[in-house]
Amino acid sequence: MGNCSGHDFSIPPGKGPHHVGCTDLMVGHTVEGTFFRLYYPCQLSERSENPDWVPTKEYFNGLADFMKINRRLSERIFNYLFGSCKIPATWNAAFKPNTKHPVVIFSHGLGAFRTLYSAICVELASQGFIVASVEHRDESASATFYFKEKSTPEALKTGEPEFPLRNKQVKQRADECIRALDILFTVNSGNMVENVLKTPFDWSTLENSMDLCRIAVMGHSFGGATVIECLCKEVRFKCGIALDTWMFPLDEVIFPQVKQPIFFINSEKFQWAGNIFRMKKLDSATIPRKMITIRGAVHQSFPDFTFLTGNCLGKIFKLQGNVDPHLAMDLSNRASLAFLQRHLSLERDFNQWDQLIDGKDNHLIPGTNITLNQIKDLEN
Numbered sequence: 001m002g003n004c005s006g007h008d009f010s011i012p013p014g015k016g017p018h019h020v021g022c023t024d025l026m027v028g029h030t031v032e033g034t035f036f037r038l039y040y041p042c043q044l045s046e047r048s049e050n051p052d053w054v055p056t057k058e059y060f061n062g063l064a065d066f067m068k069i070n071r072r073l074s075e076r077i078f079n080y081l082f083g084s085c086k087i088p089a090t091w092n093a094a095f096k097p098n099t100k101h102p103v104v105i106f107s108h109g110l111g112a113f114r115t116l117y118s119a120i121c122v123e124l125a126s127q128g129f130i131v132a133s134v135e136h137r138d139e140s141a142s143a144t145f146y147f148k149e150k151s152t153p154e155a156l157k158t159g160e161p162e163f164p165l166r167n168k169q170v171k172q173r174a175d176e177c178i179r180a181l182d183i184l185f186t187v188n189s190g191n192m193v194e195n196v197l198k199t200p201f202d203w204s205t206l207e208n209s210m211d212l213c214r215i216a217v218m219g220h221s222f223g224g225a226t227v228i229e230c231l232c233k234e235v236r237f238k239c240g241i242a243l244d245t246w247m248f249p250l251d252e253v254i255f256p257q258v259k260q261p262i263f264f265i266n267s268e269k270f271q272w273a274g275n276i277f278r279m280k281k282l283d284s285a286t287i288p289r290k291m292i293t294i295r296g297a298v299h300q301s302f303p304d305f306t307f308l309t310g311n312c313l314g315k316i317f318k319l320q321g322n323v324d325p326h327l328a329m330d331l332s333n334r335a336s337l338a339f340l341q342r343h344l345s346l347e348r349d350f351n352q353w354d355q356l357i358d359g360k361d362n363h364l365i366p367g368t369n370i371t372l373n374q375i376k377d378l379e380n
């Protein structure tokens, strides 16, 4: 693994039995198109060219804008810190056609983009999943690109109420995840998809490779809200895993329409009573709804940044809590795999981590750290 910034901070490789490949697919030239990064079990290839973690420097500029920091200064800092960072996967490696693979669609958070959750996506692919990490064009990504000017620019104007924009965005995000799923269905049935990006990956090798009865949706923060919206709209998603979900964009009127199991995996530091109160509205006596909290974790414990700076910067930028980043990620990924085995009826050994779904671990809290009376104050 290459060094990211002088120190040896790199994104951990997958722990599963499969080598991991990754490639990009963009269908349609405009902002209405679909754009995602695919992580998949691949054949061992002698050339191990790993793709850059951040695809182009425009993304660093977008990130700077999102964080409201000066572009010139931050571009140099980001390049110094992360410019040489690689994703632990082989770019455009040949797909490994043997069994049918379960599928996960991943939705990034506000200000993020499709490559920032590769520790999660690579782990899932190494365990035999095909993962499509969508790049949203709802103006919630730090940056994205397409090849034709878009219709009308829109962002939150000062004084404008936030909910209507965020609710519109979460609906668009869900549509983009469903469009990505439709494209995977097309590929699986052997039909051609026109990839606007000229990547040397042969998509026809994915024909009949996906187990399209075993599909889950997963996301972080705004992406967690996108999970709930997706489950409501699309029954092909058999379950959802929502990482440190931001519930604000969701209209609670859809909650009774969500019939699939949901797993809320929260950080200890990000959550607050109002947000937990909304998650609890999805509690059900009949449908499996689970929640765990990772002790000492922060919001950034889920995206890749948590691995890429030392403790000092990690603490300053709140990219690391007071839990080891690798431990937090392992707990989240293993609990996720156990939940996916249970609700996609996989024949694997992920049930070895069933205890984590109930928060039975020193570094986990079953449910939430938010005390009930904090939530009760909101009830009346």
Ligand SMILES: CCN(CC)CCN(C[C@]12C[C@](c3ccc(C(F)(F)F)cc3)(C1)C2)C(=O)Cn1c(SCc2ccc(F)cc2)nc(=O)c2c1C=CC2
Pocket (backbone or CB within 6 Å): 063, 066, 067, 068, 108, 109, 110, 111, 112, 116, 220, 221, 222, 223, 246, 299, 300, 303, 305, 317, 319
């Ligand atoms: C100025 C914007 N301000 C108001 C919204 C809050 C900005 N903010 C906290 C940040 C993202 C932060 C970040 C990244 C990266 C470095 C770096 F130094 F490592 F590069 C540092 C510092 C800045 C932590 C969040 O938005 C938190 N958050 C996120 S963070 C998703 C993300 C974004 C960019 C990434 F690179 C990685 C991950 N996703 C959500 O869906 C939601 C929220 C809040 C509510 C809903």
